[in-house]
Amino acid sequence: MWLVLAIAGAVVVLTGWLPGETAQDVAIDRALPVLAFLVAITVLADLSERAGVFDAAARICARLARGSTLRLFLLIAALGTLTTIGMSLDTTAVLLTPVVLAITDKLGLRPLPFALLVVWLANTGSLLLPVSNLTNLLAIGKLGIHPTEFLARMALPELACVLVTVAYLGLIHHRDLRGGFDPPEHVAPDDPWTFWVCAAACLALAPGVIAGIEPWIVAVPCALVAAGVFAVRAPRALTPDLLPWRIVLLTEGLFLVVSALTLHGGRTLIQHLVGSSTLATVFTAAGASNLVNNLPAYLAVESAVPPGQTTQLLGALIGTNAGPLILLWGSLATLLWRERCRARGVQISAVRFGIIGLGGVPLVLLAGWSTLLLTT
Numbered sequence: 001m002w003l004v005l006a007i008a009g010a011v012v013v014l015t016g017w018l019p020g021e022t023a024q025d026v027a028i029d030r031a032l033p034v035l036a037f038l039v040a041i042t043v044l045a046d047l048s049e050r051a052g053v054f055d056a057a058a059r060i061c062a063r064l065a066r067g068s069t070l071r072l073f074l075l076i077a078a079l080g081t082l083t084t085i086g087m088s089l090d091t092t093a094v095l096l097t098p099v100v101l102a103i104t105d106k107l108g109l110r111p112l113p114f115a116l117l118v119v120w121l122a123n124t125g126s127l128l129l130p131v132s133n134l135t136n137l138l139a140i141g142k143l144g145i146h147p148t149e150f151l152a153r154m155a156l157p158e159l160a161c162v163l164v165t166v167a168y169l170g171l172i173h174h175r176d177l178r179g180g181f182d183p184p185e186h187v188a189p190d191d192p193w194t195f196w197v198c199a200a201a202c203l204a205l206a207p208g209v210i211a212g213i214e215p216w217i218v219a220v221p222c223a224l225v226a227a228g229v230f231a232v233r234a235p236r237a238l239t240p241d242l243l244p245w246r247i248v249l250l251t252e253g254l255f256l257v258v259s260a261l262t263l264h265g266g267r268t269l270i271q272h273l274v275g276s277s278t279l280a281t282v283f284t285a286a287g288a289s290n291l292v293n294n295l296p297a298y299l300a301v302e303s304a305v306p307p308g309q310t311t312q313l314l315g316a317l318i319g320t321n322a323g324p325l326i327l328l329w330g331s332l333a334t335l336l337w338r339e340r341c342r343a344r345g346v347q348i349s350a351v352r353f354g355i356i357g358l359g360g361v362p363l364v365l366l367a368g369w370s371t372l373l374l375t376t
Helices: 002-014 020-051 053-064 069-087 089-107 112-124 134-143 147-172 192-210 215-233 245-274 278-292 294-304 310-322 332-343 350-373
Strands: none
Touching: 020 053, 020 069, 020 089, 020 134, 020 192, 020 215, 053 069, 053 089, 053 192, 069 089, 069 112, 069 147, 069 192, 089 112, 089 332, 112 147, 112 310, 112 332, 112 350, 134 147, 134 294, 134 310, 147 192, 147 310, 147 350, 192 215, 245 278, 245 294, 278 294, 278 310, 278 350, 294 310, 310 350
16 A cells, blocks of 8 residues: 555656645655655654553553452553554554453453543544644644644543543443453553663653643654664664654655645535535545545645634534544554454454444544534
8 A cells, every 4th residue: 555655656756747836845845844744753652662661551541440340441542542642543553462462361351341442542632733643743734833822722632532532441341441450560661761861762752842842853853762762771672673664655645645635626516515514524524534535635635625714624623533443444543453452352343343433433523513612
């Protein structure tokens, strides 16, 4: 898939289907900061996982739960939300999923409710900060607002979407959340230096972004600090595999292909669907995300929203961030999550995933939309 989209993007540019100035704007002016952040956050997250940061966080949740499965479910929800807010939804899907599955296996708990909780919160919990989702990085550049204003507008929708997610998944899995378990023992990190340096680098991301610093400018030094401590303590961990070049090619291809499609008729269709309604924008963005993936869906819907319609554009973010939970390819994070589940022996069919999504996604979207209107 990544190679096909990369080739398609190159063809779009070479054939002139996307004009040169537009291609430069898409590929460099808008995509480059996003891709720089993507590379940096991926490197930081991978090194933090190797340092044991995520495993330690999950174990802390298990100990704080004091043997209650329901309490553990709520603590994992908090951990998943915080990870998504501060380090992006892909980090939650890729790195928190195997950790959570490992801890539930160790505790003898049914893994599926916790696995679904992680992937849902990776999507529905990605509204608060620019770094929480690549779509947010695109939107804040378009809106031209300070990250604190973005946070203020999206705080209530974020809270509403997260609460509805936890309540919905907790309700449909209430039988699995009864009973208890024996709390795990404390396990010290293998190397305290790499552990604490990586943990500090992770915690430094959100304050820097909220202060108004460009997300990639915050993420790159944090990744370099983590790489630096590994270069001293465990240099063999620094391999070319740390660089997410496939995802970079996939993302760049999506930028170019969708921009071309939007230019050649797609914008008109979406304009008819969204009109001037924020609610229609939310559900159109969610539907498009499930059909073609949330990143190109955001780019397409953004082009159809009239300039200056801040609330409507934020509604598009609610749809593209919290909506792609019906079809498995709705977001890259969901696809990566499914791979991690399969690797741990946890299977969920596309049909079951879709049925669960059809029941809960409209509730989440309505909650996000209604609370967004309160911030206008």
